[in-house]
């Protein structure tokens with residue numbers, strides 16, 4: 001018996017065609033089938049000639065032959081022209097013998113003719129575009145040409161998305177990818193198999209998109225970020241690929257609920273909060289708008305820690321998100337780049353030129369993991385490339401040669417630490433060496449990858465700025481500037497001037513903070529040790545910058561000191577990363593209008609004066625796909641029913657039209673019914689996570705975000721205590737008039753942020769008291785929802801009726817959850833800070849609950865706070881906490897100290913009364929459900945501006961200079 005040969009191993013050779021074969025021509029498809037039993041000693045040869053070049057033909061034939069019990073030993077595919085193909089198969093029967101029996105031959109021919117006829121008449125398979133690549137790269141030699149044709153024929157169609165095919169692909173993954181029994185797999189395995197089968201479809205789309213980008217070679221944007229807070233992928237991919245109904249049904253028939261499987265996925269939590277989530281929303285918008293874009297970041301082994309809260313104390317647990325595999329990524333072991341640390345710089349003479357060489361030190365490798373990012377309602381799938389640190393091959397070899405095997409293993413472990421953990425602090429920079437190494441690791445691998453891609457079709461760097469735009473998500477990746485210079489000068493031999501000319505046209509930088517103190521600075525000593533060559537380059541950049549400045553402004557040493565990239569302090573010199581970014585980038589932008597103004601006036605006034613044209617605003621946005629259409633499907637359907645379809649999911653401004661229905665009682669009733677259902681789901685989640693039962697009929701009031709003093713969760717707790725006191729003091733009659741409220745607070749505290757942890761404790765302590773007080777009942781509940789993350793946000797946001805964005809004015813750069821809440825018809829109670837200001841412009845202040853000092857007044861109030869007399873209510877609450885009303889008085893004292901006795905940096909006491917006034921107005925308004933619903937509908941209607949699609953369009957046009965590049969729809973001619 002001959003071993004069965006797979007198609008992939010088929011030998012492709014030309015064989016003479018027998019003239020003795022009998023041919024049958026089907027009139028409709030004009031296929032000729034000849035079966036030759038004489039020419040070859042060991043094989044029966046089947047010729048199929050002049051078949052229409054329809055995708056899937058090869059698979060249909062090979063499946064039919066297999067069904068007939070034939071082994072295919074060789075296959076020759078000859079796509080003579082674009083319309084017709086001729087295939088030839090050498091086959092044997094199950095025992096490995098040639099088929100000669102006339103009846104068998106006839107049977108084969110009839111079956112093939114029938115099957116092909118059906119195939120050519122049906123129209124279900126979708127052709128993949130061969131693209132220019134096929135034509136241009138088709139080899140000239142006959143054999144190679146045929147191998148090429150065979151490959152294209154084998155990959156000429158997309159996977160089918162009917163229920164049967166989906167099931168087939170799921171169970172195939174159960175068996176062949178996960179090696180599980182086809183009839184016995186649990187929910188997690190079913191999730192994995194479904195995810196792998198979706199990934200197959202993503203890969204097809206990804207491959208074809210990348211191929212199209214390669215052909216068209218447009219200018220690309222590279223979004224570099226140390227954080228991507230992606231959340232889950234299954235549902236998002238199913239929606240974006242428009243295959244959710246088929247998967248739901250396919251799984252249902254197999255005995256699984258899609259909804260249950262969705263919950264089996266671990267969040268990809270490679271980010272802290274707003275900055276990382278913004279990066280993920282941007283990827284979605286770039287893909288949906290067909291931009292030739294790439295995301296670049298780090299594949300942390302441990303993402304954002306998992307938070308548990310025991311007795312009110314936060315505990316951090318490692319996030320083992322990769323332990324059970326990650327079906328969404330594609331490992332690319334062959335895409336790897338060397339990354340160096342430490343060592344020194346030598347001058348070498350090369351071709352008579354003195355060149356700097358970074359030598360010695362430690363070498364590791366950065367290995368690529370690709371994560372396909374599908375767009376919505378488009379054939380485009382872009383890539384998020386995350387780097388993982390591995391030991392370099394050279395290093396291993398060295399250790400092997402010196403016989404130090406154990407050292408080699410230890411070095412391997414050391415190398416891997418670089419991408420092991422995400423730093424969980426989103427605002428303070430601790431100057432840790434490992435963090436610096438992470439930044440450089442990401443930056444260097446990315447820039448090397450960008451250069452490699454560019455050089456595929458360029459032989460000089462002249463076109464580089466016309467082909468490459470790099471966006472730096474905050475200063476974290478700003479070492480990319482000296483790294484590009486280093487590679488251009490030291491590795492590619494460009495002059496300093498030329499290299500700078502190119503570099504200064506490539507990068508742009510987004511700032512995400514309002515506080516000058518929060519800007520990233522690295523000690524020169526550390527940079528010099530870890531990246532000696534980069535430190536030299538930074539000095540050169542600075543020297544050039546200061547020289548230019550002195551030409552323009554004369555010897556203004558104070559100005560030099562303020563703007564220099566190097567800051568001299570008593571503890572030593574520091575590199576100001578924001579200044580490096582400012583000097584090396586062609587634009588800098590803030591993330592909301594007020595923030596961008598603060599950049600000019602408060603944070604970088606000197607730079608603004610020197611180069612006002614560099615400064616821009618790009619108000620943040622969020623993707624309405626994940627945050628409204630997918631996480632709130634009932635609301636999506638209701639909106640679509642009024643807006644004549646779902647085009648608004650791409651053009652969010654269309655939501656304006658909902659204004660018409662804001663007062664329509666029937667629409668309002670539907671709107672409220674959806675909210676109620678969403679609240680029930682959240683009530684269930686709250687009970688599961690905290691054990692507290694809350695009534696879905698209460699007003700759901702939410703504040704979920706990282707715990708920070710500036711975000712003022714404390715002010716929220718104070719108002720809860722105030723409410724509690726009011727309930728306790730009220731008569732039963734008065735209590736009947738009160739609006740029941742569920743206050744939900746959630747968010748993580750940085751592990752080293754003591755005050756934030758005490759605030760969590762206070763929330764829990766107050767919750768403990770209030771939730772168990774029989775006088776209070778359903779009138780008030782306060783719950784701290786642990787481990788707030790993207791997936792819990794997908795349940796929380798659609799259920800919220802009121803959400804709190806109450807930072808001290810001038811402290812929150814933008815805030816983005818406010819946008820998600822508003823989109824979902826949630827009213828905002830907030831200060832005139834960050835993007836609240838623009839939300840108020842769009843939705844109307846009268847549809848929000850605005851309170852508090854404005855950002856212009858804050859500095860004055862702050863300077864006067866020692867003399868400020870807090871309202872008696874406020875003092876009373878402080879005394880209550882100090883006096884042990886919620887127990888833990890000693891532990892909670894520092895929290896009180898921070899807002900009392902002239903401290904109160906974030907002005908809680910100043911804003912308290914106005915905040916309570918706004919809260920009272922919330923209650924009053926809620927009593928009038930028609931009015932509340934009108935405001936809720938108007939919130940959604942006014943949130944069109946806050947789509948990240950709009951933000952990305954602005955970046956593309958004003959900063960990156962890139963255009964959409966959409967590959968043709970599969971199945972449509974270009």
Ligand code: NBG
Pocket residue numbers: 273274275276278426427512513591620812813814815816834
């Ligand atoms: C955050 C700001 C938010 C802003 C996001 C996204 C960081 C360092 N900054 O206000 O605090 O919405 O960035 O721009 O995470």
